[in-house]
Amino acid sequence: MSPGAETAAALKTEILDLARQPTGALSPWFEARLEEQLAQDLFLPGRELEAVRQKLVRDLADYRTQAGIDTAVLGMSGGVDSALTAALLKAAGWRVIGLTLPIEQDPIETERGVEACAALGLEHLHLDLSAPYEAGIASLASLDGRIGSADDAAHRTRRGNLRARLRMMTLYDQAHRFGGLVASTDNFSELGAGFWTLHGDVGDLAPVQSLLKSWEVPWMARASGVPERTWRAMPTDGLGIGGGDEAQIGATYLEWDILIFALMAILRDEPDLSTQHLAFVLGMDEDRHAQLVLGTVLARLAATWHKRANPIRLDHPRTDRYGPLAALDARLFRPAVLKTEAAMLSFSGELQAMANHLVRALEARGQKLVTAESCTAGLLAACVAQVPACSDALSGSFVTYSPGMKIAALGLPEALIDERTVYDPEVARRMATGALAAAPEAWLAIAITGVAGPDDDQGKPAGWVCIATACRGSGAEAVEHRFDGGPEQVIAATLRAALEAGRLALARDAGQDG
Ligand SMILES: Nc1ncnc2c1ncn2[C@@H]1O[C@H](COP(=O)(O)OP(=O)(O)OC[C@H]2O[C@@H]([n+]3cccc(C(=O)O)c3)[C@H](O)[C@@H]2O)[C@@H](O)[C@H]1O
Numbered sequence: 001m002s003p004g005a006e007t008a009a010a011l012k013t014e015i016l017d018l019a020r021q022p023t024g025a026l027s028p029w030f031e032a033r034l035e036e037q038l039a040q041d042l043f044l045p046g047r048e049l050e051a052v053r054q055k056l057v058r059d060l061a062d063y064r065t066q067a068g069i070d071t072a073v074l075g076m077s078g079g080v081d082s083a084l085t086a087a088l089l090k091a092a093g094w095r096v097i098g099l100t101l102p103i104e105q106d107p108i109e110t111e112r113g114v115e116a117c118a119a120l121g122l123e124h125l126h127l128d129l130s131a132p133y134e135a136g137i138a139s140l141a142s143l144d145g146r147i148g149s150a151d152d153a154a155h156r157t158r159r160g161n162l163r164a165r166l167r168m169m170t171l172y173d174q175a176h177r178f179g180g181l182v183a184s185t186d187n188f189s190e191l192g193a194g195f196w197t198l199h200g201d202v203g204d205l206a207p208v209q210s211l212l213k214s215w216e217v218p219w220m221a222r223a224s225g226v227p228e229r230t231w232r233a234m235p236t237d238g239l240g241i242g243g244g245d246e247a248q249i250g251a252t253y254l255e256w257d258i259l260i261f262a263l264m265a266i267l268r269d270e271p272d273l274s275t276q277h278l279a280f281v282l283g284m285d286e287d288r289h290a291q292l293v294l295g296t297v298l299a300r301l302a303a304t305w306h307k308r309a310n311p312i313r314l315d316h317p318r319t320d321r322y323g324p325l326a327a328l329d330a331r332l333f334r335p336a337v338l339k340t341e342a343a344m345l346s347f348s349g350e351l352q353a354m355a356n357h358l359v360r361a362l363e364a365r366g367q368k369l370v371t372a373e374s375c376t377a378g379l380l381a382a383c384v385a386q387v388p389a390c391s392d393a394l395s396g397s398f399v400t401y402s403p404g405m406k407i408a409a410l411g412l413p414e415a416l417i418d419e420r421t422v423y424d425p426e427v428a429r430r431m432a433t434g435a436l437a438a439a440p441e442a443w444l445a446i447a448i449t450g451v452a453g454p455d456d457d458q459g460k461p462a463g464w465v466c467i468a469t470a471c472r473g474s475g476a477e478a479v480e481h482r483f484d485g486g487p488e489q490v491i492a493a494t495l496r497a498a499l500e501a502g503r504l505a506l507a508r509d510a511g512q513d514g
């Protein structure tokens with residue numbers, strides 16, 4: 001066995017151990033995907049997780065000083081998420097106040113919460129909320145008697161959610177009392193599964209929200225001094241709804257994480273896939289267990305997407321107001337630790353998926369793309385450049401914002417622009433052929449000229465965009481569009497249309513080849 005394979009095997013054994021997944025209990029499909037995902041570094045090894053842990057602690061320390069707040073309160077359930085969140089905050093120098101808030105529950109869970117507070121050096125407060133909970137149920141029963149008595153899943157969930165919200169009400173009161181904030185204990189796996197209560201679980205600052213429950217959360221808890229009894233404990237919702245988390249979700253957390261990674265990857269490569277075809281495309285045909293888990297996971301994702309988008313924002317014509325308001329906060333008030341430059345380069349999942357598709361199609365044919373961009377000012381190339389390992393598919397970009405640049409860099413005739421303005425299909429076509437002429441290694445050119453808005457320009461309305469494509473050796477084709485919305489929506493729609501136009505141009509070109 002090579003040293004690399006040996007390390008991967010050791011990592012796999014450790015993941016199975018911390019995920020409480022008995023050896024040999026993964027079905028063949030999950031086993032094979034886990035090995036692939038280990039090779040793709042989706043499950044980070046210990047030394048990289050330690051670097052992530054240290055960064056989280058540094059960022060929490062920066063947030064504390066920059067936001068001028070140094071006290072965090074959180075509920076200590078006896079579970080690993082709350083214990084890890086508390087440990088990270090404590091390591092970052094926060095005053096951490098852990099509350100055990102039992103509601104008619106197993107005293108062992110409270111004991112573990114108390115033990116974690118002591119082990120981590122937290123201040124501890126205890127308040128039994130069983131009485132207010134019973135009072136709340138009795139009061140709500142006057143509206144609907146079933147809330148207190150019916151013993152089906154729906155009513156258990158109603159009661160469970162009430163417990164979570166009662167705890168959250170208590171935590172916000174204590175945060176106010178101590179001039180602190182409420183730490184959020186949610187993780188990435190629960191986020192995907194919608195396995196939390198709206199307005200009951202999510203607080204103000206969420207240090208572990210991007211971490212996998214199967215592996216990263218227990219690993220980091222162990223590395224952060226959380227007692228073993230806690231990071232080994234079976235995850236429960238602490239709400240008395242039924243079984244453990246995994247029994248309720250219908251998959252172990254490790255299965256959940258593996259399958260979510262697989263789904264995210266397949267949809268990036270094939271954005272048009274529908275749910276009916278997933279089992280086949282994912283290669284599950286011979287693994288009945290994997291098919292059943294897929295069904296459960298898809299049902300859960302479908303039932304909970306709205307929780308991940310809460311509150312739902314309608315596509316009101318003036319959603320362009322959100323951007324400037326966010327910019328105001330960012331410029332004047334948002335602590336520096338949150339101002340990641342990377343945010344400027346994030347494209348939606350749909351655009352990333354389309355760019356990925358185009359890159360893979362170019363790669364498959366051994367061809368490269370060049371873009372000639374006016375109103376998008378290089379964003380199309382930036383979107384394509386975000387695809388991992390795109391260098392075999394992207395030649396480059398001409399950002400020709402002004403008429404002068406279109407003439408100088410792409411050789412457009414000045415007379416054409418004088419006669420028709422830059423907002424013209426022939427200008428778009430000449431931009432595409434000009435880009436191909438100036439980039440000898442490129443095969444496909446995509447050119448964009450248009451009015452992003454908000455105002456009309458030179459006789460063309462805001463939202464008018466022309467996209468031209470040309471493949472080496474054939475003529476250019478241009479399509480005019482009229483997109484709705486403010487400049488940001490027009491640019492996003494333009495990128496979508498340009499990526500699609502590139503895909504169609506390649507398909508046409510391949511047809512001609514054949
Ligand atoms: N289409 C839609 N668009 C917008 N909103 C929609 C909606 N459909 C429902 N809603 C709203 O969503 C509500 C349902 O969501 P919600 O109230 O959260 O409740 P729900 O998701 O039904 O239940 C909470 C689940 O999270 C689990 N949980 C809770 C707490 C902690 C943990 C843990 O392990 O850490 C797990 C718990 O076991 C349960 O399975 C509806 O009552 C309605 O208000």
Ligand SMILES: Nc1ncnc2c1ncn2[C@@H]1O[C@H](COP(=O)(O)OP(=O)(O)OP(=O)(O)O)[C@@H](O)[C@H]1O
Binds near residue numbers: 077079185
């Ligand atoms: N008895 C409790 N006392 C205080 N807080 C609680 C209690 N039960 C739940 N909470 C709060 O609600 C959050 C979600 O509950 P949950 O039971 O899932 O705990 P957890 O820490 O996520 O651990 P795990 O899911 O591993 O059991 C907890 O992180 C905690 O902040």
